Amino acid sequence: MSLTIDRDRLLSEIDTLASFSDAEAPAVTRIVFTPTDLKARQWMKARCEEAGLAVRQDAVGNTFARWNGSDPTAPVVGTGSHIDAIPNAGKFDGVVGVLGGLESIRALQQNGFRPKHSIELLIFTSEEPTRFGIGCLGSRLLSGTLSADAARKLTDNDGVTLDEVRRRAGFAGELEQVRLPSGYYEAFIELHIEQGPLLEHGRTPLGIVTKIAAPASLRVLIEGSGGHAGGVLMRDRKDALCAAAELILAVESAARTSGAIDTVATVGICDVFPGAVNSIPSRVRLSVDVRDTELQRRDKVVRTIETTCESISAKRKVSIHNELLNADAPADCAPAIIEALSQSCRKHELDFLPMVSRAYHDSLFVSRIAPVAMLFIPCRNGYSHRPDEYAAPEDIVRGTLVLAETLAVLST
Numbered sequence: 096m097s098l099t100i101d102r103d104r105l106l107s108e109i110d111t112l113a114s115f116s117d118a119e120a121p122a123v124t125r126i127v128f129t130p131t132d133l134k135a136r137q138w139m140k141a142r143c144e145e146a147g148l149a150v151r152q153d154a155v156g157n158t159f160a161r162w163n164g165s166d167p168t169a170p171v172v173g174t175g176s177h178i179d180a181i182p183n184a185g186k187f188d189g190v191v192g193v194l195g196g197l198e199s200i201r202a203l204q205q206n207g208f209r210p211k212h213s214i215e216l217l218i219f220t221s222e223e224p225t226r227f228g229i230g231c232l233g234s235r236l237l238s239g240t241l242s243a244d245a246a247r248k249l250t251d252n253d254g255v256t257l258d259e260v261r262r263r264a265g266f267a268g269e270l271e272q273v274r275l276p277s278g279y280y281e282a283f284i285e286l287h288i289e290q291g292p293l294l295e296h297g298r299t300p301l302g303i304v305t306k307i308a309a310p311a312s313l314r315v316l317i318e319g320s321g322g323h324a325g326g327v328l329m330r331d332r333k334d335a336l337c338a339a340a341e342l343i344l345a346v347e348s349a350a351r352t353s354g355a356i357d358t359v360a361t362v363g364i365c366d367v368f369p370g371a372v373n374s375i376p377s378r379v380r381l382s383v384d385v386r387d388t389e390l391q392r393r394d395k396v397v398r399t400i401e402t403t404c405e406s407i408s409a410k411r412k413v414s415i416h417n418e419l420l421n422a423d424a425p426a427d428c429a430p431a432i433i434e435a436l437s438q439s440c441r442k443h444e445l446d447f448l449p450m451v452s453r454a455y456h457d458s459l460f461v462s463r464i465a466p467v468a469m470l471f472i473p474c475r476n477g478y479s480h481r482p483d484e485y486a487a488p489e490d491i492v493r494g495t496l497v498l499a500e501t502l503a504v505l506s507t
């Protein structure tokens with residue numbers, strides 16, 4: 096098969112989608128279910144219908160655009176990603192997988208290819224946690240990782256429930272119906288920018304993801320006792336920030352000494368109360384994020400952090416309360432899809448790097464119900480989630496070509 100990717104159409108569609116934004120270009124802000132997001136969804140839907148795809152939207156707004164295969168009973172070959180964008184983001188994160196996926200389908204159509212398995216483009220709702228505080232909302236629901244009941248309890252920053260917001264946005268039906276039946280997918284592939292520097296550094300055009308790392312997040316509240324920075328003697332202090340400082344370094348050390356390069360841990364938030372120059376910190380709130388490609392190793396780091404909380408609490412006579420907010424399991428990509436992607440790369444004489452996805456994606460959750468893999472393209476300096484995020488046209492085209500080739504192989 097000799098496939099042609101319509102580079103100009105694909106690039107101009109990426110630009111057009113970026114114009115649906117609540118930030119001034121080149122920044123893109125597109126928060127789920129805002130008027131801007133809804134306009135972008137309408138535009139995407141029109142592009143899919145223009146390509147002859149049958150579009151269905153579920154109760155949470157996940158959008159499925161299907162190219163019917165010759166065997167309608169055969170499981171679906173899926174591809175896709177997200178189009179929501181955090182405040183002040185770039186125009187490629189997620190979008191490359193959605194518009195590249197659509198272009199792959201059009202390239203196959205143009206070539207006269209006829210799939211046996213239906214090929215379906217999936218646009219996930221709210222991969223970014225901006226509005227409801229939880230990432231990959233759509234894929235969690237369709238994979239059953241998040242229950243409809245738990246989803247109904249989610250509220251946005253204004254206290255409005257997800258149920259109300261999505262109904263107002265025009266997505267009716269019950270959240271229970273979002274979950275896909277088991278055996279729905281034959282395979283699922285997500286094309287995405289790397290969001291890291293490895294491909295660019297190695298001048299490798301493509302990355303084939305073999306494992307997707309997953310985070311565990313903890314919220315830690317440390318309470319000591321405050322007082323006047325001059326009045327309270329050192330021997331009498333229960334300084335919550337000093338305890339936090341010890342804990343932060345312990346988090347770093349727990350990840351560094353795990354024995355694996357894939358273990359990473361971060362304290363990203365440190366709120367200090369009362370936050371005055373002459374007042375001893377009485378209360379500190381920390382966020383801890385621990386990631387790994389192996390569940391046991393990651394959870395061991397989490398346990399180390401928890402026992403360190405206990406020992407610091409005893410030593411410094413402060414109270415430390417920690418709460419595990421989420422702990423998703425990492426995923427292994429499906430060997431058969433990895434092989435199909437590798438074959439497609441070889442066929443087009445494109446170098447590729449087997450790699451780990453250190454960020455998590457909707458594919459992590461789809462992996463609970465389907466064989467998945469991801470295809471990465473380079474992005475400049477590894478930058479993502481910022482306005483200067485950039486993927487080169489030739490890389491976008493290469494990724495789309497390999498995706499199209501692989502979708503053909505898997506849907507035959």
Ligand SMILES: [Zn+2]
Pocket residue numbers: 177188189222287456
């Ligand atoms: Zn993304």
